[in-house]
Amino acid sequence: MSEGSSWAVVFGGPSPEHEISILTGLQAERVLARAGHAVTPLYWAPTGGWFVVPSATEAKDYLNGAPSGARPVEVRVGADGGLFVKGRLRSERLTIDAALTCLHGGIGEGGGFAALFALLGIPTTGSTMYASALGMDKLAFGGVMEVAGVPTLPRVALEADVEPPFAGPYIVKPRFGGSSIGIEIVDDIVTARVLGRTSAHLRGGAVVEPFRGDLVDLNISFRTAPTLEVSDLERPLRRPDGAVYSYDEKYLGGSGEAAGLASAPREMPAQVPDEVTALAGTLARRVAAVTRLTGVVRVDFLYDPTSHELVVNEVNSVPGAMALYLWASRRDAAQVLVDALVEARDAPPVSAPSGFGSGAALRAAGGIAGKLVGLDGPRG
Template structure:
C-alpha cells in the first residue's frame, strides 16, 4: 500500500508563486511506486484546496478559474487519531471524507509555512511531516535568533546590529550612531524574517540607511543591519539528513546582476522553459555548479553547512548560503533556507542523487522522526479533576454550597 503524502504549498507569504513552482517540481519527482502525492494548495485568501487541476502550472494564470475546478477542504483527525482530508461543505447525502494522509510534505516558503507555524499545525494533528521541526523552522526563519545561536556555537557570521521598528521610530538618531560607529558603511539592511531577498537593500551613507530601514519595516517589525562584504563571492550548499546523520551537496556560486542577489536574479533569470524562465524556480538562477573554489575551501564550506544544519536542529533538506570575502578568503554563514527554492535538487543531481531519490530520502527522514517520537512520553494518563471532590482550591462540595 502506498504512503499518502500531502504536499502543502502556496500560502500567504510574498513567496507564494515560488512555492507553487517548487511544489509542482517536487510532486513530479516523488516516486509513484512508493508514494501517492496529494496536492494541498493554500490560496492567498487562506482557504485550502485539493484537486488534479492544481498539478498544471498553466492553470495558475487564472486562479479564480483554477479554484472552481478544485475541492475546498479542511484537515481533521478521525476517531483513530489519523489525519484526514474532508470536504469543506457537502450536501445532505454527500461524502465528506476525501482521503487520509500518512505524511505531510510542506513546500511553503516564507511566513506561515517555513517559520514553524504550519509545522505546529501538523504537530497538533499528529501528522508526521517532512523537514525541520517547529523550533528549527522558527529559528531558521528569524535571522536574529539564527545569528545568536550560530555565534554562540562558534560558527562565523558577519558583525550585525538589530532592532524593532518601534525602536527606529522612537530613537532613530541613537540607532544610526550605533550602526555607524560599530559597523560603518556600507551595510546591508534586511527584514529579520523574510526570504527571497524581499525588502533587502544596501546603504553606503546615512540617507540610504534611513531609506533602507524604511523599506525593511514595510515587511517586518524586526530589522537586521549587518556589515557588507564589498569584494564578495556568494556560495550556497545544501544539506540532507537530521541531527544524527547529514551529508552536504556540491557547492554553487550564485551570480548576481547587482551587489545583492535580487528576487529577479533568483526566479526570473536563466533563460526560458516550456512555461517561461520563471517556472523553473531556483533552478533558473544564474550560477556556477560546482562553485569555482579550491578543494580545501569547498570542504570548509561543506563542513560549515553541515555544522550549521545540525547546530540548528534541522531535518530534511536545507540550503545554507555563505558569503566569502575574496580579500581575506574568510567564509561567513549568511542564512539558512529550511524549505529552499526547488528543494535545491539541482545541487544534489551532480552528486548522483536524483530528485526522486532526494524526495524519498526526505520522506524517510520524516518517518524516522515519527518513529522516534512514538517512544517518547508527551502526557501522563491521569485525571486531576477526579482526584479532588472540591473546587479549584481543593475545597469540599459542602463548602461550595455553604450559603444554602
C-alpha cells in the same frame, strides 16, 4: 520502505513567496509522480483555504487562485483531527503517510505549518516548529551561529535609538523574510531607519549588517536522511555591478519550462580551492547540528576570494526547488525527496513531550481565589 506509501506535496501558503512555493510544489509533484509514487497535491491558498488540486497542473492555472477542479479541504483539529475532502453528502478523510512541505517564507516555512500538521497527526518534512522558526528569524539565527562559534557577519536589529556597533554601508533585511524580497543596501543608518518605517517588507522587523561588496555568494545543501550528507557547492553569479543576488535573478530568469531557480546563472561546482569546499561542508554540518533542522536544507555563505574567508550568512529550511539542482550530480531527485518523506514518517524530530503529569501540582494548589491575593493592583 516507501512502496505503496501515499505522499502529499504541500505548496502555496500566506507568504510573499506564494508564487515561488507553487513552482517548487509543482516541480516536486512531477518528480515524485514520474518516479511512480502516489502523490496528492495540496494547495494552501493565500486567503487561508486548503484544496486538493488535480495532478499535473501548470503555473498559469493558479493565476486566479485555486485551479479548476480543485476540491476544498476541511482542516479539523481535535481528538479525531485530520484533513477531510469535502463532498456533496459527506467529507472523506484524506489519508497521507507524510507531507513534503514546499512552503517558502511566512508561517509556512516559519514553523506554523509544522505545528498545524503535528496537531493533525500528519508527519511532515521541514523540521520542528522550533527549528523552523529559528531558521526564519535572521537575528536569532545569527546569534545562535555566533554562540556556537560558527563564523558569521555581525548582525543586529534595526532600532530607532540604538546605533549599530559597525560602520556602514549597511545591508538591511526583513528579520523574518525567507528570500531576497525587501533587501536594501544603504550608506547610513538614518536611511536604514526610514526604510524600516516605510517598506512593507521591513515594518515587521528588520536587521542590519555590514555590506561587503568584496564578498561573493556560495551555497550548499545538506540533507539528514538516510544520513547527514552535503551536496555540491555552487556559486550564484551576481550582476557585474556586484549588487545583491536579487529575487528576480534567483527565481524569474529564463523562460518557459527553463524559467526559475534551476536556470539562474551559477558556477557549478564553485571554482574555489578544495579546502574552501571542504570547509563549506564542515560548516553546513555544524549548522545542521546546532539548529536541529531536518530534511533538505540550503546553507548560504559569503566568501572572500582574496583571503578565502568563509562565513555562514543564512539558512533556508525549505529551499527553492528543494535544492534538487545542488544534488543533481550525486543523487536522483526523486530519491532525495522520498528519503526526506520517509524520514518524516519513520523518524520524526523529537519534540517536547506532552501529556498529563502526576497531579501533584493540582492537588497542592489549593483554592485558586487565594492565589489571586495581591494581584488586584495597588491599594490607596
